[in-house]
């Protein structure tokens with residue numbers, strides 16, 4: 193009972209915080225639109241929509257990163273809660289395009305929500321054209337099967353509202369290879385292969401815009417191709433995984449899971465030290481735990497990155513925003 197009460201208070205506090213954040217985001221985007229300066233027009237804005245993993249925790253939604261540049265809104269991965277975060281920022285779901293790093297479920301479970309809620313006619317939806325998705329081999333097939341799975345919902349809603357067109361409720365999905373996968377309004381998206389255990393195709397992405405750039409590692413163990421494509425990037429958004437050494441010693445399976453799928457804090461530090469970005473950002477915290485082995489604290493993860501890297505570093509949280517312009521600045525959600 194005591195526990196339930198604590199949880200209730202916690203949830204209320206969280207709700208108030210979220211509302212405050214939502215109001216901030218709304219006022220940022222309120223009317224009339226702010227005048228955009230010449231340097232702002234070349235900026236890239238990155239917002240971490242979710243910094244979590246499959247673990248269904250309320251403080252870290254599933255992996256998803258929003259990149260805004262040149263009027264484009266590009267979402268990389270669509271984990272749990274991606275749609276909630278977008279509308280928390282007052283960005284209509286229908287205004288974004290989606291890129292997938294790989295097809296692990298924690299990166300894709302939010303897709304039906306983003307697609308189907310995105311074409312509703314309420315302000316949070318408003319999609320007027322097909323839902324555009326790019327991803328590794330299997331993406332087009334997954335999206336086709338998703339369309340089949342939700343065919344009845346689409347039929348019911350279109351029957352009730354005949355003004356909904358086949359175009360706006362449809363999906364335009366592409367399987368990609370390494371190289372430039374999207375280019376518009378001076379924004380270029382390049383996919384590159386990364387190593388992620390037995391995943392056949394896992395990509396990282398690089399977004400370039402007006403001389404500025406950001407790398408999204410996706411999920412990966414250390415690999416040379418990442419370093420090659422991350423060279424000279426302004427900002428790197430990097431996954432990280434860690435567990436109590438005693439837990440790893442007791443479980444070869446978990447040891448392999450971290451070693452082959454993910455980058456340890458020291459690995460991340462070595463990547464940052466090699467590439468020397470203007471800012472290195474941590475996300476997708478795979479913090480394994482088990483009975484008697486609590487998860488590794490964020491401070492410890494940062495301390496372990498710091499063993500290998502002394503440059504600019506940000507431990508990303510949900511809704512942390514990074515503005516890449518003449519300078520790189522960070523807006524933390526909790527400090528707004």
Ligand SMILES: [Zn+2]
Pocket residue numbers: 245246255296298299411476
């Ligand atoms: Zn993942």
Ligand SMILES: [Zn+2]
Pocket residue numbers: 294296388411
């Ligand atoms: Zn994965």
